[in-house]
Amino acid sequence: MMESTPESNGSVNDGNHNRPTPAIHGPTNPMVTPLLTDLYQFTMAYAYWKAGKHNDRAVFDLYFRRNPFGGEYTVFAGLEECIRFIANFKLSKEEISFVRECLSPTCEDAFFDYLGGINCSDVEVYAIAEGSVVFPKVPLMRIEGPVAVVQLLETPFVNLINFASLVTTNAARHRFVAGKNKLLLEFGLRRAQGPDGGVGASRYCYMGGFDATSNCAAGKLFGIPLRGTHSHAFVSSFTGPDEITEKSLQSRDGSRVCNNFVDLTLMWLNKLKGLSSSEGVFGETNQSELAAFISYALAFPDNFLALVDTYDVMRSGIPNFCAVALALNDMGYIAKGIRLDSGDLAYLSCEARKFFHTIEKELRVCGFGKIGITASNDLNEETLDALNKQGHEVDSFGIGTNLVTCFSQPALGCVFKLVEINNQPRIKLSEDVSKVSIPCKKRSFRLYGKEGYALVDIMSGENEPPPKEGQRILCRHPFNESKRAYVVPQHVEELMKCYWPGSADKAREDLPTLEQIREHCMKQLERMRTDHMRRLNPTPYKVSVSAKLYEFIHFLWLNEAPVGELQ
Numbered sequence: 001m002m003e004s005t006p007e008s009n010g011s012v013n014d015g016n017h018n019r020p021t022p023a024i025h026g027p028t029n030p031m032v033t034p035l036l037t038d039l040y041q042f043t044m045a046y047a048y049w050k051a052g053k054h055n056d057r058a059v060f061d062l063y064f065r066r067n068p069f070g071g072e073y074t075v076f077a078g079l080e081e082c083i084r085f086i087a088n089f090k091l092s093k094e095e096i097s098f099v100r101e102c103l104s105p106t107c108e109d110a111f112f113d114y115l116g117g118i119n120c121s122d123v124e125v126y127a128i129a130e131g132s133v134v135f136p137k138v139p140l141m142r143i144e145g146p147v148a149v150v151q152l153l154e155t156p157f158v159n160l161i162n163f164a165s166l167v168t169t170n171a172a173r174h175r176f177v178a179g180k181n182k183l184l185l186e187f188g189l190r191r192a193q194g195p196d197g198g199v200g201a202s203r204y205c206y207m208g209g210f211d212a213t214s215n216c217a218a219g220k221l222f223g224i225p226l227r228g229t230h231s232h233a234f235v236s237s238f239t240g241p242d243e244i245t246e247k248s249l250q251s252r253d254g255s256r257v258c259n260n261f262v263d264l265t266l267m268w269l270n271k272l273k274g275l276s277s278s279e280g281v282f283g284e285t286n287q288s289e290l291a292a293f294i295s296y297a298l299a300f301p302d303n304f305l306a307l308v309d310t311y312d313v314m315r316s317g318i319p320n321f322c323a324v325a326l327a328l329n330d331m332g333y334i335a336k337g338i339r340l341d342s343g344d345l346a347y348l349s350c351e352a353r354k355f356f357h358t359i360e361k362e363l364r365v366c367g368f369g370k371i372g373i374t375a376s377n378d379l380n381e382e383t384l385d386a387l388n389k390q391g392h393e394v395d396s397f398g399i400g401t402n403l404v405t406c407f408s409q410p411a412l413g414c415v416f417k418l419v420e421i422n423n424q425p426r427i428k429l430s431e432d433v434s435k436v437s438i439p440c441k442k443r444s445f446r447l448y449g450k451e452g453y454a455l456v457d458i459m460s461g462e463n464e465p466p467p468k469e470g471q472r473i474l475c476r477h478p479f480n481e482s483k484r485a486y487v488v489p490q491h492v493e494e495l496m497k498c499y500w501p502g503s504a505d506k507a508r509e510d511l512p513t514l515e516q517i518r519e520h521c522m523k524q525l526e527r528m529r530t531d532h533m534r535r536l537n538p539t540p541y542k543v544s545v546s547a548k549l550y551e552f553i554h555f556l557w558l559n560e561a562p563v564g565e566l567q
């Protein structure tokens with residue numbers, strides 16, 4: 001297994017503080033440049049500039065409106081990449097020439113000089129910690145700065161957060177169904193949406209609670225543990241044991257050599273036929289499979305794991321595997337296990353386990369009953385849940401397509417909405433109440449109850465006094481007048497911290513390592529009440545606003561909504 005290798009960060013002085021802060025590397029994907037945005041961000045930037053408004057101080061919130069996968073929670077991810085992006089934000093001469101070509105020929109030259117000079121030194125970013133459990137409408141990030149610059153950040157930020165949060169949530173959901181003690185392997189690279197979809201999915205599935213990936217690039221880039229078995233092609237590429245020329249195997253402790261490991265395996269295969277419980281269950285096993293298993297064991301005696309479903313799991317794969325595993329056992333090695341990749345995974349895993357136990361008992365091979373069983377093949381939350389209900393003996397799941405493509409919901413609808421400009425709160429109205437934005441520069445807090453669970457998130461205006469432990473506070477649904485509750489929090493957690501202070505005199509939060517984010521994520525999920533987490537009809541988590549913010553939203557709403565006229 002590979003170990004995490006945190007990147008060596010050099011130190012620079014960020015200009016705002018005297019203490020040196022770690023240098024921030026550029027985005028992981030070199031495709032993430034200032035041009036990775038929608039054309040309208042540049043056209044608006046020009047129009048802002050032309051109107052002399054480009055330096056108006058704007059505040060935008062990044063949030064989503066509905067939890068994915070029919071659930072009631074989401075895991076926030078992608079923050080580090082956003083910070084890497086703005087820390088290195090600068091348009092090159094070539095990029096500016098390209099923007100010039102894209103915009104109208106009437107655009108004035110001075111605008112392009114302005115574009116050449118912009119960076120994010122005057123932008124402030126506040127965010128919830130990456131890996132946190134988050135809920136609809138509560139800002140994941142607040143971005144403040146010159147309106148033209150912040151507008152250019154909209155598309156890349158939303159792009160970097162959307163898939164990252166979606167796939168992290170998907171991974172967390174798979175982990176929740178599989179249970180804490182199962183080993184979860186991400187096998188999705190071949191089916192992912194292109195290279196970035198694959199590498200991103202591997203990183204964020206690890207963040208969301210997977211244990212390892214088969215993706216070597218992700219292993220190298222992020223230090224994620226790499227794991228894998230072998231494919232059907234390896235099994236069917238052999239014809240029979242005659243093919244094996246190098247047959248010797250040294251014992252694990254180096255004290256002995258078995259000159260013919262093939263014969264040793266065949267001897268065990270014969271013995272297995274005589275086991276009381278296997279009588280009549282298998283006769284001649286598949287010889288190409290046997291040769292493949294022996295060859296794999298000779299190559300990796302310490303790591304022998306066999307894919308047993310190429311021909312027939314119970315009549316061939318399992319006996320062949322057991323024969324090789326018993327031969328390895330003679331030489332002091334412990335076989336790792338099998339992988340099932342088709343058929344009824346509940347039934348086959350139970351049958352395989354029974355056979356392993358029989359061997360342990362009848363042949364007195366200590367520990368053989370506990371040999372690992374990995375299952376794969378189009379797994380998803382539903383199949384994991386079905387397997388749990390039926391009862392199974394799988395220790396480890398390899399999950400690809402459904403996990404990394406987020407097959408059951410392909411997008412999270414994160415949005416980026418203006419909430420204040422030049423200290424003037426702004427609101428976006430909609431016929432659909434769930435789409436009305438919550439105005440003002442806000443702070444948000446998570447309030448915890450007596451039992452240690454999170455009770456409610458509450459947003460308030462920036463200058464309101466924050467909720468206090470032990471002090472009763474009214475929490476109101478932002479849009480529904482009748483929904484409100486008093487809460488006496490036992491613990492109050494402020495959600496957003498400063499990750500990019502711009503020119504503000506504030507300390508910047510350090511970016512945690514992937515391992516730290518993963519741990520934070522696991523802890524957060526453990527602290528959630530189970531009724532919010534369950535798959536069927538989960539209870540919605542409450543998201544609220546302070547009484548003052550409630551009044552203000554509705555004041556602004558009435559102010560901005562034109563009064564209709566009936567005729």
Ligand SMILES: Nc1ncnc2c1ncn2[C@@H]1O[C@H](COP(=O)(O)OP(=O)(O)OP(=O)(O)O)[C@@H](O)[C@H]1O
Binds near residue numbers: 342345376379383387
């Ligand atoms: N006990 C089970 N309960 C519910 N779903 C299962 C169970 N066992 C397997 N599955 C799922 O059923 C589906 C079986 O798919 P499918 O019929 O295409 O595969 P198969 O015929 O077993 O194998 P192959 O890959 O060789 O076609 C997979 O999604 C698998 O995860």
Ligand SMILES: O=P(O)(O)OC[C@H]1O[C@H](OP(=O)(O)OP(=O)(O)O)[C@H](O)[C@@H]1O
Binds near residue numbers: 187190400
């Ligand atoms: O099923 P997924 O969740 O995507 O997991 C990854 C799959 O990729 C591999 O085979 P592949 O699917 O390429 O071949 P197969 O369909 O013949 O098994 C592996 O054997 C799994 O079945």
Ligand SMILES: O=C(O)c1cccnc1
Binds near residue numbers: 187188214231400
């Ligand atoms: O290592 C494996 O078993 C593996 C890797 C990728 C896809 N399917 C299986």
Ligand SMILES: [Mg+2]
Binds near residue numbers: 377378
């Ligand atoms: Mg498959």
